Amino acid sequence: MTKVNKDLIPVQALLVPKSILYTGKILDWISPYLASRFGARLFVTPFKYKRPEREKNMAVQSHKEIVRIEKINREVVVYNYGNSDKKILLAHGWSGSGTQLSKIADELLKNGYSTVSFDAPAHGESAGKRSTMLHFIKIIYQLEITHGPFYGAIGHSLGGMSLLRTTKFGLGIKKLVIIGTANSITKITENFVKNLQLSQITGKLIKQFFDRHYGEDLDNYSGEISADGVNIPTLVVHDKNDVDVHYNAAFEITEKLKEGQLLITENLGHRKILGDKKVIHKIVDFIKES
Numbered sequence: 001m002t003k004v005n006k007d008l009i010p011v012q013a014l015l016v017p018k019s020i021l022y023t024g025k026i027l028d029w030i031s032p033y034l035a036s037r038f039g040a041r042l043f044v045t046p047f048k049y050k051r052p053e054r055e056k057n058m059a060v061q062s063h064k065e066i067v068r069i070e071k072i073n074r075e076v077v078v079y080n081y082g083n084s085d086k087k088i089l090l091a092h093g094w095s096g097s098g099t100q101l102s103k104i105a106d107e108l109l110k111n112g113y114s115t116v117s118f119d120a121p122a123h124g125e126s127a128g129k130r131s132t133m134l135h136f137i138k139i140i141y142q143l144e145i146t147h148g149p150f151y152g153a154i155g156h157s158l159g160g161m162s163l164l165r166t167t168k169f170g171l172g173i174k175k176l177v178i179i180g181t182a183n184s185i186t187k188i189t190e191n192f193v194k195n196l197q198l199s200q201i202t203g204k205l206i207k208q209f210f211d212r213h214y215g216e217d218l219d220n221y222s223g224e225i226s227a228d229g230v231n232i233p234t235l236v237v238h239d240k241n242d243v244d245v246h247y248n249a250a251f252e253i254t255e256k257l258k259e260g261q262l263l264i265t266e267n268l269g270h271r272k273i274l275g276d277k278k279v280i281h282k283i284v285d286f287i288k289e290s
Contacts, residue, residue: 016047021197028198035198036205043192043206044130046095046122054275055099058106062099064125067118067146071138077125078147081105082114088287089143089150089173090117091136093157093180097124101154103275107284116147133221134214136162144171152287156180156274157245161223164253168229175287176234180242180270183223183249191244223249227256235286237263237279244270261286 020042028035051059062079069076079098088108092100098117099105105115119126121135140162144150152175155163160181167176182188186207193203211217219225227234234257238250247264254260268276 016042016196024196024198028202032199032201032205035202036209039193039196039198039202039206040209042196043189043210044132046120046131048123049095051097051099051124055097055102058099058102067142069135069139069142071142072121072135074121074135075127076121076139077119078143079117079119080114080147081117082109084109084112084114086113087148087150088113088115089140089148089153089163090115091140091153091155091159091163092117092120092123093155093159095123096156096159099124101156101274104154104280104283107280108287111284111288113151113287116143116150118143133158133162133165137166140166140171148172152176154179154283157182157270161221161226164223164226164230165221167232168226174232176230176232177237177283177286178223178234178253179237179273180239180245181223181236181249181253182245183252185218185222187246187249223253224256227253227260231258233259233261233286233289235261235263235283237265237273237283239265239268239270239273241267242270242273 024035024038027038058081062081065078066075067078077098090101090105092098098119108115118139120131120139122128122131136158150173153163153173154177156179160178163176163178167173189203189207190200193200236250236254238247240247250262254262263282265273265279273279
């Protein structure tokens with residue numbers, strides 16, 4: 001399979017083993033309820049992959065440390081890249097890692113900024129088998145205390161959703177960039193079951209399961225709702241050919257931002273966009289603007 005073809009495949013469909021897809025389809029046929037319990041477990045299970053060559057320099061050059069996140073009682077790997085007092089917090093997406101935004105971090109470094117990033121639980125080099133958006137949120141809040149203050153933050157996909165949420169509720173940054181960020185938790189579950197070839201009935205049961213488990217409607221964490229409380233300059237970046245998150249989400253989120261800017265690209269997808277030079281320069285210029 002060529003790299004171009006991979007960019008046209010949602011990351012969940014790309015990484016999930018065929019044996020799991022087969023099991024899910026059988027359970028879905030037998031009972032949507034059983035399939036929903038199986039799917040709920042998969043929903044919080046990221047799939048690790050070998051670190052790409054383009055990320056290895058950041059991994060080697062960073063000062064890495066293991067940090068205990070008290071609110072979730074988990075240890076995560078934190079990457080400190082560069083030594084500038086002008087710090088930018090980076091938040092990776094689902095099944096990503098702390099070096100996922102390495103090309104952006106490299107350009108920030110050239111422009112006098114350092115970055116702090118992390119491997120969420122069960123991602124990258126951090127231990128564990130399960131992870132949730134709530135873990136991302138608690139990590140961001142603690143790193144602000146222990147590794148900040150941060151001038152700005154950049155998040156990809158779920159990392160972007162987490163940063164919208166934390167910024168709405170007090171993360172003390174002056175600039176925010178989100179890339180390929182989803183707007184709706186319900187839509188995420190719908191895409192999830194579609195990629196796993198499960199029924200939409202199963203998707204609804206998965207969403208209901210998590211709503212009951214956490215005691216609230218998880219759509220409260222959706223990008224649009226969080227954006228409605230974000231009052232700092234925010235750059236929303238999305239590609240028209242993103243097969244993981246439809247680019248309509250970018251318009252919906254930007255509409256709710258007080259100081260939102262929108263950058264729509266083409267033919268970069270959900271992942272290749274992170275290494276595009278024009279996009280990176282736009283992001284860094286946005287961070288540098290007074």
